[in-house]
Amino acid sequence: MPSSDYKFGTLLLKRTIPSLQSNQPPLRIAYRIIRPSLLQGTKAPLLVIHGGPSLPSEYLETLADNNLAIQNRSLILYDQLGCGWSSIPQQDEWYGVKQMARDLRELLLHLRENENVVQFHLIGHSLGGAIGYEYLKHKLEAPDEGRDVPKCLTVTLSNASTNFQLSDSERDRLFGEMQKQQTQLHQESSHNKGLQKLFFLKHFCRTDTIPPVLTSALSRRGKDWSAKEYLAKPLDSTICRVYPPILIIRGEYDFVTEACTRDWESLLANDDKSVTAREVVLKDCAHYPHLEQQHEYAEVLEIFCSSVEDNN
Secondary structure, eight states, rough: OOGGEEEEEEEEEOOOGGGGGGGGOOOOEEEEEGGGGTSSSOOOOOOOEOOOOOOOOOGGGGGGTTTTTTSSSSSOOOOOOOHHHHHOOGGGGGSSSHHHHHHHHHHHHHHHHHHOOOOEEEEEETTTHHHHHHHHHHHSOOOOGGSHHHHHHHHEEOOOOHHHHHHHHHHHHHHHHHHHHHHHHGGGGGGSSSHHHHHHHTTTTOOSSHHHHHHHHHTTTOOOOOOOBOOOOOTTTTTTEEEOEEEEEEEEOSSSSSSHTTTHHEEETTTOOOOEEEEEETTTOSSSSSHHHHHHHHHHHHHHHHHHHOOO
């Protein structure tokens, strides 16, 4: 893709940690806009939140391929604090799902002020889905803080669990089943790293070989912080719930199984009991469907986003 199709930017974070206030260097969030000339076009940009923790956003860049259904939209990618081209502070106090949701709000304010982004579609992959949910939730809990941010037209939670302990448990269960099968078949891979690779190619990324963008991102994983205790909780019943349309995407073989995603529907129901969330299960995909079934994934996104834009 020509360099003119990229625009790079930096957000200086305003967030502070009181216990560290005496020695806090400026922290930055690095972002890039792909196809910036389309930013104020008729189709709103896609802002994508990467997973991890601390898995750089480069593994999502294939969404920018020019032969996909979403080719007429700008794409906004950024590296969360702790990875990629963003700052990597070592103190654990900087990290957490809710902290990352606050950083997302700051980024959106920056994009409105500096890039004239007035509306967008939010896509959260894996951990990024939890960050997206916490952003939506806080926006309803503190409406005054959300007045100046760009309008969120839709939210796509891709391969995102409501309960990280449960998804870890499901991953372990599936690995145990594979280990048992391999042992019964007397395969040596059940006793070495070969089993780990087989598991990855079945329940993480079902491609013939691991895509280079994913290999690179995994090798450049940043700050090791834990989100294992994350559990998506509903809004307080006293708060008015009005969510944008929600799309849940899950892979048929994803270790983030149906048990891990089923609660999104109730968590994201509006006060009038209308269901804002619908789920799409992509066949022969696991945890990285945008790499496994690239065209189908982009088509699902485009149909969903366009349908909402057409009705607005």
